[in-house]
Amino acid sequence: MPNDTLPNHTPPDDKSPDCGPNCGGPRVRAIPPGEDRERLMCPDCGYIAYQNPLIVVGAVATWEDGRILLCRRAIEPRKGYWTLPAGYMEERESTREGAAREAWEEARARIDIDHLLAIYDIPRISQVQMIFRARLLSPDVEPGPESLEVGLFEWKDIPWAELAFPTVIWALREHHERLGRSDCAPALNPTPDALARWEKML
Structure with missing residues (x-):
């Protein structure tokens, strides 16, 4: 979640936030205040370009x-x-x-x-x-x-x-x-045992 000490660039039309008009854009990887991992940031205004899965x-x-x-x-x-x-x-x-x-x-x-x-x-x-x-x-x-x-x-x-x-x-x-069957929970990544079983079936 964005740190509330950084400048707020959320525009009124609900578009994605962006840097100010005089900024060079997100180009430096650094750990923002209050976070524990590197993010791509704009060093001019502090905007964070979150990259999510x-x-x-x-x-x-x-x-x-x-x-x-x-x-x-x-x-x-x-x-x-x-x-x-x-x-x-x-x-x-x-x-x-x-x-x-x-x-x-x-x-x-x-x-x-x-x-x-x-x-x-x-x-x-x-x-x-x-x-x-x-x-x-x-x-x-x-x-x-x-x-x-x-x-x-x-x-x-x-x-x-x-x-x-x-x-x-x-x-x-x-x-x-x-x-x-239609009552099964969604499958997750297969276990090694399942992969071995499927390999034998190919």
Whole structure:
């Protein structure tokens, strides 16, 4: 939380705070008064540019026959690898709205969001990933600008060796283990035992 001894730059129109017109901008890393870690600060006015973890939202979206929607990435990182439709939340949208938007942007898929499947903490890259279960409203999908191709995959046909990120594997495994169940709490980062069990199943 910003220290109340620093200048208040909150403008009246409720936009994000910023430096004053004569400042050089946040460019020095220092520990602000009352805090215990370095922040990016403006040495001219004391404004702190807080850098917080980003939230990624996505979905394991399935058609009536159980096939799962996957997208082959057209952008880095991991261009050419398969992933779930997911991406960063936008301002002023809910997590469910964000997951539905990403499905449309990446696969032109319209989905009905079900319950939250998993919450994954990725401290190394300052991300929190929230993955929902969802139902496809139509099997008609096509690549959006960030996808080379999209497809609906039966479980046995998922290209495990070509999946883009560990969290994609985690979410798919959690989805499969919870088939027929809707009363489960959201999964968290898998334990070493779970990872070892899943490795044997591949």
